[in-house]
Amino acid sequence: MTTSDKSGRKGEQPAMKTPPVVSPQAWEEARKQLLVKEKAHTRARDALAAERRRMPWMLVEKAYAFDGPGGKASLLDLFEGRRQLIVYRAFLEPGVFGWPEHACRGCSMVADQVAHVAHLNARDTTLVFVSRAPQADIARVKARMEWKIPWFTITDTFDADFGVDEWHGTNVFFRDGDRIFRTYFINNRGDEQMGGTWNYLDITPLGRQEVWEDSPEGYPQTPTYKWWNWHDSYVADAPPDKKWVEISSAGEAAFRKESASTKA
Template sequence: MSPSDPKHAVVSRGQWLAARRQLWLHEKAFTHQRDELAAARRALPWVQVEEDYRFHGPHGELGLAELFAGRSQLLVYHFMFAEGWDEGCPGCSFLADHFDGANLHLAHHDVTLAAVSRAPYAEFQAFRQRMGWHFPWFSSHGSRFNQDFGVSVATDGSAEYNYEVYTGNEAELPGLSAFYKEADGRVYHTYSTYARGLDILVNAYNFLDLAPLGRNEAGTMDWVRHHDRYEGMASKPHCCKQ
């Protein structure tokens, strides 16, 4: 099916309803499977975090437990922004455009959502201001946090990404890690996901999946730009220094 010339059967309303009811059965089955998958995710064993990771934010240095901001659950988005870059990865930025709206609600349900990047804190402040984001965003510069959680990787074939041998050529990659903090301050790593596992964070994709042509992309996120680089927005050359 060509996106510019979509060929579909055209039927009566009654025939459409019959086909729609069949799809509805598949959708209901998928909903139950998704619930089962979420339960299995929550049932994973936990690993206590014993490394004293240090981060840098607007008020100086802090530890992992402090990123929770008084809550018991922490979701860290591993945002691709390495030292020396002028702007963040367009794909990570696409995801991050969804964070502030989610945080309006997550913050009132015992969950903190924050981003962490390997670049020094000062290096991504101009980009953050340009994007207009307000979610917490910290630097892990000087610690092994990114390496230990599988998003800063070697490109010589000796590393893993997304739970398999990594053969790509990008040293910085996206991911999300979840943590839980006990009342006594102990922190546990509960879950991490990478690559297509991050689709669930992109609500724009959920809308596209309901549209007639779906995601309509030749490659994952090939059409995505920083939100100020789409046609009709501020005109600047598109780049992502690596």
């Protein structure tokens, strides 16, 4: 196996010790064996999320101020009226490698992976990024990189108070009226799984809010799949689309039938 450097010259690359090549039947058997472990991993992940929903909360007593596209904003304003808020601290500011054209490479990779926030919004959840760069610079870099995430400027000790002054991290907050609670925090490799709607919801106190989840009594839950929509078609408090309910129910029924026949 060969590789090329920047000049186009080819050099030898150490031989890879690849797995054996087998028949389709043997490959399928190997896949099924691994699938047992993958399903156990999924169940463990769901159990961990259920435990996370039962973690104690911490009351946020200090008032924090941010600069946003519309001017000054409080931490309460960042919720945009929703009950849950996820805040990722991104390093986009003077002193960061890549400035002023870019944010930190790692934080930029996180931003590149963020799914459309409308799906989080539909679950009463707001996602924002915060940095220390002025809003003009944030807007410029966002436009260059085609990022659509709401992005605010830290103006006080928010980053130091929530463990993200010297390293990236994701804080989760819950709003009860005007009271704000810190409910969870991840950083380091915990942040590398972020970007997808499901992973974000799994770190929130309310979770995915679907009926299969193990959540405390009284938590909001709706039928699985039924709330899904095109990202430009969500309407607040609108019932699920009847046609989509029929389609998703038919899909669930077919899956259950296939699973039952496989077990038999």
